[in-house]
Amino acid sequence: MTDILFYLLSTLTLVFGVLVVANPFSRNPVTSAMFLVMTIVSMAGLFVLLHAFFLAVIQVMVYAGAVIVLFLFVIMLLDINQEEKRRFQFFGAITGGIGLLSIALVMVKTITTSNVGAGLTPELEGSTRALGTALFTQYVLPFEIMGILLLIAMVGVILLSKKELK
Amino acid sequence: MNISLCILEIAVVLVGVALLLLDLWTKPQRKHLLGYLGAAGLGLVLVGSFFVPVTDVPQTAFGGMFVHDHLALFFKQLFLLATIGVLILSVEFAPRIESGISEFYTLSVFALSGMMFAASANNFVMVFVSLEVVTITFYILTSFMKNRMQSLEAGVKYLILGALSSAFLVYGIALVYGISGSMAFSDIAAKSELTLESNIFKLGILFVLAGLGFKIAAFPYQIWTPDVYQGAPTPATAFLAIGSKATGFVLILRVLYSAVPELALSWEHLFMAMAALTILYGNLCALPQRNLKRLLGYSSIANAGYLMLGIAALSPSGSTAILYYLGGYLFTILTAFTVITLVSRSAGNEDISSLAGLNERSPFLAFALTLSMVSLAGIPPLAGFFGKFLLVRAVIEQASSYSAYYLLAGVAVVGVAISIYYYFGVIRAIYWSKETPDTSPITTSGPIRFTLLAGLVGMLYLGIMPDRVLKIAELAAASLQY
Structure with a gap:
């Protein structure tokens, strides 16, 4: 049960996280901010799975609540409806892609070749x-x-x- | 719990808070003088630091979080000296900062407290927290001249890349904690059988080194250096060059030798490659520069490379050489940036051409800048030469067991040879410029003359009579276990 929830919440976190920066349907900054809320809420769910209840509540109250409201205030006060179209930078995309791929490669190889062990029992019971x-x-x-x-x-x-x- | 061990840090924080409060009762036209008061307060702390008892066996406080040994004390005195110099320099710079000069002093003192805590860090939590105190203060200090586009640009660039490097650091610490189950250096060192075979642990330490590499501006984390050095207010640049770099090095030494001594010994290839690339990158990119602060930015990358030689040597003599070199670098950089502040006051920019005729305008300043360039270039008998000599010697000592070290020493010597070209470009501009647009004499205040004199004496003393300081550095480096 916990495993299913873990994979579900991690997938949601990742999907929402991608949608914050690269949303194919909307370029409205308010939409991005709302997806950031969703990312943070899914991460709060992960904290609950780790028995860190206090951290989960703080995550929702401070980040999803206060910080995002501040973001929305700024966006709406500045009246940004449409993010400016930036010129696609070929060189930037290639170097960024290579950087991302190499880090991903190192991480995947590291995780597959090492013995993760039994895991620690959480010292703080939340x-x-x-x-x-x-x-x-x-x-x-x-x-x-x-x-x-x-x-x-x-x-x-x-x-x-x-x-x-x- | 042994709170008296961090008496120096408490004193420094109190000086910072006192400056912040005194600002309330000071008339606006006299606020810039608070800098002298801050420098005097830190001077007292520096004098006091020589009376702090220190034993050969490291003492710890706060459950092993905080360690007090010769290494910590060495770096604390270095940081105190640097901040005193920076504060005096800031008073000179005050007219160019439109508002909030007393906050500039306060923030510098708070950054100093972060550096001092970093010197005593014995736990990854302390590493992160003290490093953030230093870095966040520098975000503010670099963007302090908010009416100048360049300063804001420097601040934003430093903020974004600094935040990224902090993310790497935290991620690394999380991986280390996940495998070892502890953040204390002593616990992690005790579990070396468990951690040595875990690739995840190694990745964690690698990420930690990436975060720290950003602070010392080592290749490939050097990309921010020239822009930030050029855009930041000159006192902030000087502080960044010596304070931030020394903080990075003390933390690298502590992490490598206190937390993962066995792992560090197996990574000599990584450190050798980093050192060689940093030296070459810094020196080659410095060649075409026309702006003095930008030139010193690239020179600071090259110097990070020389200092990395001491890490790559992975020996007590390497660490001693790092400490000695940082001491000499402190005096050299402070002298150079003090002269740049004085010259750019009238010129309005920091182009090398603005140095034209400096010899007629103020022979003392010309002499001071020349000496600091000669020291940076590593020409005897100045501090820079002896520091580089120690670093290269530490590398060659290792070459008997592994011959690739000869190659590394060769790269260092080539780097020094390249650097002579651009440092002498500065000296040429001082003495042999054809047209001299401005010949008005430059006036210097008493405290500025004092800093310059201290810088010159320091450079000559460390270059000619190295014995005493070398003994102190050896003692400090001996606090680490190899």
Whole structure:
């Protein structure tokens, strides 16, 4: 049962992900944003399969909710109805294709030749309590550094978005 | 838990927060002077760092996340010196940054805290988090002159490629964790029988190296370097050249020798190829450049290649040479970029032709830039020569067991020979230009003269009397296990 769900959700994630960047039926950015929502929701399903319930909820609330709404705001405020047709770049397509193929080749060969093993039992059983304990004991230093990082990001966003700082 | 081990980082973060707050009570016309205050604060931390006790046995804090040893302390002092130089340089650059100069200082100090945490990283989570602190700060610093198209373009290019490299890094870490079940370097090293036969694990480490290779601008992850170096504000470029590169190298050393020592020894071909290609790419592409910052961008790629020689040697002497070379590179790059900032103040651009007549305008600046170019070219008796000598010697030491190392040393020597041509192009522009459009003398402030003097003394000292610093570098490199 879990296996079927895993393959179903992974396929959906991949299909929706492709539709975000290369949709043959529509070039409307709003459609792309909506497919991004679908990608994120399918990924949240994968997290549920891994018993990471908290992560799944955060994924839906923060990414599918807040971030995409922000995307849609920007798209609609700028009033972009149709993405500009770009000239097809032959050289870019070839180099990109070669890069993609070689990475895919390496990955497929790696996975088929190595013994993946039994897999680990998840240390976190998805509850917020376990996550909180891990964050404030084992991972407290990276957690605090993330605080500095958020301060940096805040200062940076204000600086770059404000026209004239006094 | 041993929180006193990261006292230096805490002090640096406090300096950054203090600068951010002091900005509120400073009059706009005096804000640029906050940079001197920041430099003074970091100077105190630097002095304090010499009194931090350090034992030969590495001490750890936060459950092994954070390691304190000679290597960490060496790099922290290097980063502190670099940031002090960059802050003084930023004060000189302040009139060209329209708004938010005190935030420029603050962000530089926060980037320094990220670099210092990276120097002590002993866990892949720390690697990622500290690297993101450095990289995200640099996204902002490179696009700081938001009224200049070039600066914004540099920022966007760095953002997109940096995000891609971070994705590789995270993916690599995930694969490593998936196989080894741990992110701590010591745990991963202890499971070497399990990990050595897993191709997925090797792919993970390869992706981690790709993410770190972006930071040091090694081939084939060098494509962003010239554009970003040219477009970014000059102090940010100087910081990128020394700070970001040294961060990448300390993390590569830690990952290779603390987490996967056995695997690293079997990858000498990869490192040799990377080193050789980086040296050739950087030096050949630098030949036609007319913009000084772009030239130094390609020269920075070439220097990443020379530093990779120390990785390719996979020996204690190779690591020692990397540390020594980075020390010399710090003084050289700071001197060069300080002179470029002063000259481009009047010229408005960084073309090599704007150096014409520099000898008449300010003999001291001409001398300083000449010396830094000579050091970069690797001509005795300056720091650059001795650093390159150590790196090549480390490579040749390995050649007795594997003769392809001779080829690598040969490529390095060819690279140095090519580089002499373009570095001397700069010197020719200083002394032997035919027309000199601008002959007004260049004034220098006291702190700038101090940085230049410190840079010159550093280059000469490391070139002529290497014993003392070499001992420190050897001690620091000995913290790694081989």
